[in-house]
Amino acid sequence: MKIINYITVITILSVGLTAWAQQTPAQKQSEILTLSGATAHIGNGTVIVNSNITFENGRITAVGGPSSPVRGKVVDISGQHIYPGIIAPVSTLGLVEIDAVRPTQDEDEIGDYLPNIRSLIAYNAESKLVESSRPNGILLAQIAPQGGTISGTSSIVQLDAWNWEDAAVKVDDGIHLHWPNSYSQGRWWMGEDRGWKPNKKYEKVITEINTYLANASAYGKTTSPNANEGFKATLGLFDGAKKLYLYADGEKEIIDGITLCKEAGIKNIVLVGGYEAYKIIDFLKQNNIPVIVDRVHATPQGDDDDYDLPYKLPKLLSDGGLMVSLNAVGQMERMNTRNLPFYAGQVVGQGLDKEEALKMITSNTAKILGIDTDYGSLETGKSATFFVSEGDALDMRTNQVTHAFIDGRAVSLETHQTELWKRYAEKYGQED
Numbered sequence: 001m002k003i004i005n006y007i008t009v010i011t012i013l014s015v016g017l018t019a020w021a022q023q024t025p026a027q028k029q030s031e032i033l034t035l036s037g038a039t040a041h042i043g044n045g046t047v048i049v050n051s052n053i054t055f056e057n058g059r060i061t062a063v064g065g066p067s068s069p070v071r072g073k074v075v076d077i078s079g080q081h082i083y084p085g086i087i088a089p090v091s092t093l094g095l096v097e098i099d100a101v102r103p104t105q106d107e108d109e110i111g112d113y114l115p116n117i118r119s120l121i122a123y124n125a126e127s128k129l130v131e132s133s134r135p136n137g138i139l140l141a142q143i144a145p146q147g148g149t150i151s152g153t154s155s156i157v158q159l160d161a162w163n164w165e166d167a168a169v170k171v172d173d174g175i176h177l178h179w180p181n182s183y184s185q186g187r188w189w190m191g192e193d194r195g196w197k198p199n200k201k202y203e204k205v206i207t208e209i210n211t212y213l214a215n216a217s218a219y220g221k222t223t224s225p226n227a228n229e230g231f232k233a234t235l236g237l238f239d240g241a242k243k244l245y246l247y248a249d250g251e252k253e254i255i256d257g258i259t260l261c262k263e264a265g266i267k268n269i270v271l272v273g274g275y276e277a278y279k280i281i282d283f284l285k286q287n288n289i290p291v292i293v294d295r296v297h298a299t300p301q302g303d304d305d306d307y308d309l310p311y312k313l314p315k316l317l318s319d320g321g322l323m324v325s326l327n328a329v330g331q332m333e334r335m336n337t338r339n340l341p342f343y344a345g346q347v348v349g350q351g352l353d354k355e356e357a358l359k360m361i362t363s364n365t366a367k368i369l370g371i372d373t374d375y376g377s378l379e380t381g382k383s384a385t386f387f388v389s390e391g392d393a394l395d396m397r398t399n400q401v402t403h404a405f406i407d408g409r410a411v412s413l414e415t416h417q418t419e420l421w422k423r424y425a426e427k428y429g430q431e432d
Contacts, residue, residue: 023131025160029384029408032056032072035082040389043084043362045355055384058408063378080402081255082179083358083393085139085385086375087365088337089292089327090154090176090245090272093141094123094130108147113212115175116233117144117152130159132415133338135401137387139411140169141337142369144176144245149209151176151408153233154245158385160411161253170371174243174270177336179257180205200310206256213264240267243370245292249301251273256288270368273329273355275301278313281320290323290368296334296343311348314360345394384408413421 038050050066062068079391097104106122123143124130124372133141139159145152146344153172161167184199186192217238219231238244248254254277261269271277274291277284284291298310304363306312317324326344328337344357366376385406391398404411 004398023412023414024409025162025166026406026409029056029058029410033405034060034062034072034074035388035406036070036072036074036079037066037076037078038080038082040082040378041084041355041358041393042379043358044379045359047355050078051082053378053386055405055408058384059383060378060380060382062378076390077403079390081385081389081391081393083137083389084362084407085375085387085404086137086340086361087369087371087375088133088141088340089137089325089328089365089369090144090329091337092144092146092228093133093159093337094127094143095119095145096158097124097127097129103228107145109145109152112148113230114145114148114152115150115216117145118155118172119143119152120155120157120164120168120171123155123157123167125157125161125167126161126415129137129335129337132417134159134404134411135188135413135415135418136338136341136405137389137393137401138337138340139385139387139404139406140375142173148175149178149180150212151178153242157369158406160406166223167374170231170369172236172242173370174245175237175294176245177209177247177257177261179209179246179253182252182256201381206260210260210264213261213266217265229376237266237268243268244272244419245270245272247272250277251279254280255283258283258289262287269397272327274317275310275313277322278316278320281317281322284322285320290325290364291317292325292327292365292368293317294327294329295338296326296346297339308350311333311346314347314357315352317349318352318356323364323368324360325359325368330339339396341393342396345392345396348394354392354394401408 025175035053037050040048047077050063051068052068053069054062094108095107100116105318109117140408142154142156142255157167158169158171180202182199185196186194188194209279212406215320216231220235238243246269263432269289271289271291273294277291293314296310300309314324328340340361344361348354348357363376366372375385387401387404393399
């Protein structure tokens, strides 16, 4: 009897979970469409008022002004705004569902040097957090593993798919290296002073990283039949096929990390975080290093830092001539991914041109991730991946996404949150 009861409970739970599953992914584009009358923010700094954007078979075929010819079914969206799909870099979206429930966490593996760990196969395309990002225009994301020194290999996905195979846009694009801090904070729970002090293990960890990269490089020059999966995964770093995403914040750490990795023969390096990158802009420019800046809605890290340093850091780097992208990394990062456009709006509040801020979450990110041939801007020949908003997409007060397309497919903007809103709005007669 107990067994029967347990089976009944499990069946009921399964049915309930199925009922709340993500919407069925959209069908392929079946007819030529032209969106007409909106202000188009191209993503490269250009703005077209009263635009006409035509797309067919998932590709943009024409972008022009009000006098440009139109084809296919015309959808009048006058007074609204069109933007390229926003791209979330170095995200754990789809890798963790509930932080407090360990079985739903798959962003980290045991071990310090795991370049062969692939985040893509752990990606949950039906995550509620993936679903809730689309209504703010986030349509693509780089899914990156975390933890350890070399966390693993990331991939780039689009956010409307049946599974990770369908979602994949660029597979195994880069490896993520977390550089150690030269200073560490006292372990107060063990009676140590809370203050910062030199990290005695700093040089030791650097030596370990250097040795690992040297061995990986040497492995790539041999024909040994003994496969080392970790070393095999790093080979793309030395021929330029993969990028190294270097997580570092301090001036010393950034310089040490980039210098060592360059000397190890790594071709393409992207700095992630870069809290003190504004101090060494010339060094970064000399080494052609783009920067993915952490979430700007943060407090200063140092007692002597400007109170608004996290807010204005992207502008400081951009004004210095660096290619800059924004991410949502920080506490509760996965939930905050949907706020990425508003982080760009924060940078506008610091004096950056609005179209330049838009580039930090669209075309700049696409270039850094190596997907700019297809994504990041509204240009002829590129993927029809964009969204339409009633207002300014970078302003949470006016952004109201009405349409979203991924590769020309009209994706759903419904989420479990909107379903609950409709349910209770109907109950209490608040449908409007």
